[in-house]
Amino acid sequence: MLQRKFSLHLTRFTFLLWVGFSSAISLSCTKEAAEPQVETAPQTVLVSSTLVGEYSPIVLAGRVANIPLAGALVNYPIRVYKLTYTTRNTDGQAVTASGAVLVPVTSQAVPLLSYQHGTIQPDEENRAPSYYSQSSEIWSAVSVLASTGYVVSAPDYIGYGASKALPHPYEHAASLASASADMLRATREFCAKENRALNKKTFLLGYSEGGFATMALHKLLEEKHAAEFTVTASAPGAGAYHKTAFANYILNSTQPLNFLSSYVWVLDTYNRVHGLNRPLSYYFNQPYATQLQANPFGTVPQQAQQLFTPGFRQAVLGSTDQQLATAFRENDVHDWQPRAPLALFHGTADDYVPYFNSEDAYRAMRARGATQVELRPIQGGNHFSSAPMYTLQAFAFISQY
Numbered sequence: 001m002l003q004r005k006f007s008l009h010l011t012r013f014t015f016l017l018w019v020g021f022s023s024a025i026s027l028s029c030t031k032e033a034a035e036p037q038v039e040t041a042p043q044t045v046l047v048s049s050t051l052v053g054e055y056s057p058i059v060l061a062g063r064v065a066n067i068p069l070a071g072a073l074v075n076y077p078i079r080v081y082k083l084t085y086t087t088r089n090t091d092g093q094a095v096t097a098s099g100a101v102l103v104p105v106t107s108q109a110v111p112l113l114s115y116q117h118g119t120i121q122p123d124e125e126n127r128a129p130s131y132y133s134q135s136s137e138i139w140s141a142v143s144v145l146a147s148t149g150y151v152v153s154a155p156d157y158i159g160y161g162a163s164k165a166l167p168h169p170y171e172h173a174a175s176l177a178s179a180s181a182d183m184l185r186a187t188r189e190f191c192a193k194e195n196r197a198l199n200k201k202t203f204l205l206g207y208s209e210g211g212f213a214t215m216a217l218h219k220l221l222e223e224k225h226a227a228e229f230t231v232t233a234s235a236p237g238a239g240a241y242h243k244t245a246f247a248n249y250i251l252n253s254t255q256p257l258n259f260l261s262s263y264v265w266v267l268d269t270y271n272r273v274h275g276l277n278r279p280l281s282y283y284f285n286q287p288y289a290t291q292l293q294a295n296p297f298g299t300v301p302q303q304a305q306q307l308f309t310p311g312f313r314q315a316v317l318g319s320t321d322q323q324l325a326t327a328f329r330e331n332d333v334h335d336w337q338p339r340a341p342l343a344l345f346h347g348t349a350d351d352y353v354p355y356f357n358s359e360d361a362y363r364a365m366r367a368r369g370a371t372q373v374e375l376r377p378i379q380g381g382n383h384f385s386s387a388p389m390y391t392l393q394a395f396a397f398i399s400q401y
């Protein structure tokens with residue numbers, strides 16, 4: 001009934017998503033794999049739950065009042081909880097992480113939806129889901145989605161919320177996936193404890209870093225936890241799935257790149273997490289190496305040749321830096337065979353996370369025999385203008401299941 005209701009509103013909802021939802025939403029679902037896996041999950045991961053608040057349909061509709069017809073999607077009140085739970089950091093040590101759970105107030109069994117948020121800068125801590133602030137991605141559109149009849153699990157990731165004292169492992173596939181999977185476990189434990197009925201469907205959705213996290217999560221669940229989770233479908237958007245090709249694209253570029261500071265963050269993460277531990281002067285020319293040592297999120301030039309040292313560029317482009325090449329490969333999430341339906345959404349004019357990331361994933365998956373993977377280009381869209389259309393199309397895609 002919930003899916004049918006959503007589908008009826010979907011046509012009317014098309015144009016207003018272009019106007020209003022600046023933060024993309026990503027939903028994915030899990031579907032039974034052909035074979036059970038031997039790896040098992042921890043018995044319990046939930047540490048605590050705290051009620052943030054209950055929000056009526058009128059309040060939820062008011063958050064999207066400037067978007068015509070958006071309020072028509074609102075159905076149930078929702079209750080929002082902050083969960084803390086146990087997960088593993090990049091070094092394998094147990095840490096307490098957090099996230100938000102949005103629960104529709106209904107006695108019906110509803111699907112579970114894992115929402116992976118996009119990039120949050122270190123000085124934007126209050127945008128993490130567990131704060132449930134007005135600046136959070138889950139405040140308006142995702143809350144309306146929960147109100148239609150989904151329990152939404154929204155991990156903060158390591159480095160935000162309860163684990164904010166730790167560095168965020170930006171664009172690190174394994175930890176983004178494991179933190180999201182453990183948040184799903186904690187959410188299911190919470191729902192069982194609170195007698196909140198879930199049906200057997202699980203959806204995954206995310207855009208940008210959230211798209212990368214969604215892809216990594218889908219891969220993890222199907223390859224290692226298929227006996228525990230059932231992937232129904234997933235819809236990652238505009239993720240940097242092919243890190244090896246992306247690195248070559250950046251270092252070979254002669255055009256200005258407006259977002260090089262994000263790429264610096266990725267490189268800093270891999271240098272630390274993968275144990276390379278090289279001085280910044282190996283990667284960056286002066287004075288930027290010294291400046292980034294003092295402030296890793298400081299301003300950098302837009303030209304790759306101006307920022308990165310010639311030796312580093314030559315080593316990557318010439319495939320002689322085997323340690324770093326291995327780190328990139330370990331974060332490539334484009335080349336595997338999903339069993340559940342998967343739709344790749346991406347703007348064709350994206351100059352932040354280039355379109356080839358989704359195109360490469362589609363081709364690699366099809367070559368491995370994946371029969372339910374689709375490439376959904378958003379013609380002419382850049383990284384930011386594509387977000388509203390991604391939201392619309394991802395909703396339409398998962399509503400089939």
